[in-house]
Amino acid sequence: MKIKSAEFVxxxxxxxxxxxxxLPEYAFIGRSNVGKSSLINMLTGRKALAKTSAKPGKTQLINHFLINKNWHLVDLPGYGYAKVSKSTKRTFQKFITAYFEKRAQMVCAFVLIDSRHExxxxxxEFMQWLGEHNVPFCIIFTKADKMKPKALERNINFYQEKMLESWEEMPEFFISSATSKLGQEEILDYIEAINTE
Ligand code: GDP
Structure with a gap:
């Protein structure tokens, strides 16, 4: 899919x-600092559509972007940042879960995972919750450029093994880098394929 227009709504x-x-919507979510804003900007080819920040945990909003005038990209708040208070964390949880429970037009969630981490x-737990609530999701392993190819492969294999301890099969997954644009075409084509089904 080519991005012809991308507007903040x-x-x-x-x-x-x-x-x-x-309009169908696709939600992007992950731990704070996972590279979500950078990924959204990379996917849409816009420098600052989503605000990147050196200060994790800042985005606490549900942001809607209209893409090609026919689908919404939804930037959800980062979860699990250690330095927010417990009550703030609960608020994140509440409106994140409310979003998935109530938003019928949500087609697929992209859960971002830093490819460097175990x-x-x-x-x-978050993916478990999605599964229990029948929310379709994919995984995007971010920041792939920060690893050597062998180490990246090892980490992703390890991740798959861990997932398969509690899941029957590995969800669809993508590997991305905001700096090299790895994953851009695959992720956009995946969205396009669902949109034209
Ligand atoms: P967010 O909090 O999940 O929105 O994360 P950001 O997009 O703001 O990124 C957090 C930090 O990671 C920033 O310093 C980014 O420059 C850096 N970063 C994000 N994605 C990548 C990537 O694919 N490669 C590299 N090398 N750095 C990245």
Whole structure:
């Protein structure tokens, strides 16, 4: 898919204030600092559509972007940042889970995982929750350029082994780099294929 247009629509803290639209939407989520904003900018070919930040945990909003005038890319808040208070964390949880429970037009969630890290309980628990709530999702392993190819392969194999301890099969997954644009075509084509089904 070629990105012809990408526009910011609105930021919300509440699911019921999200755009009143039937357009299919694709949500991007992951731990703070996983590289979500960089990935969104890379996918859309826009330098600062999503705001990247050196200060993790800043984005606490549901951001809607209209892509090619026919689907929404949704930037969800990062979860699991250690330095936010417990009550802030609960708020994240609440509106993240509310989003997935209520947003019928949500087609697929992309869960971002830093390819350098071992499987983290919070990501595993989050994917477990998605599975239990029948939310379709894929994994995107980010920041692939930060690893040597062998080490990257080893990490992803290890991740698959861990996932297969509790999942019957590995969800669809992609490997990305915001600096080399690795994964851009595959992820956009995947979205396009679902949109034209
Ligand atoms: P977010 O908090 O998940 O939105 O993460 P950001 O997109 O703001 O990225 C966090 C940090 O990781 C920033 O310093 C980015 O420059 C860096 N980063 C993000 N993606 C990549 C990537 O693919 N490669 C490299 N080398 N750095 C990245």
């Amino acid at each position: 609105v930021s919300n803290t509440r699911v019921d204030q999200c755009p009143d639209s039937k 499987p983290q309980p919070i990501d595993m």
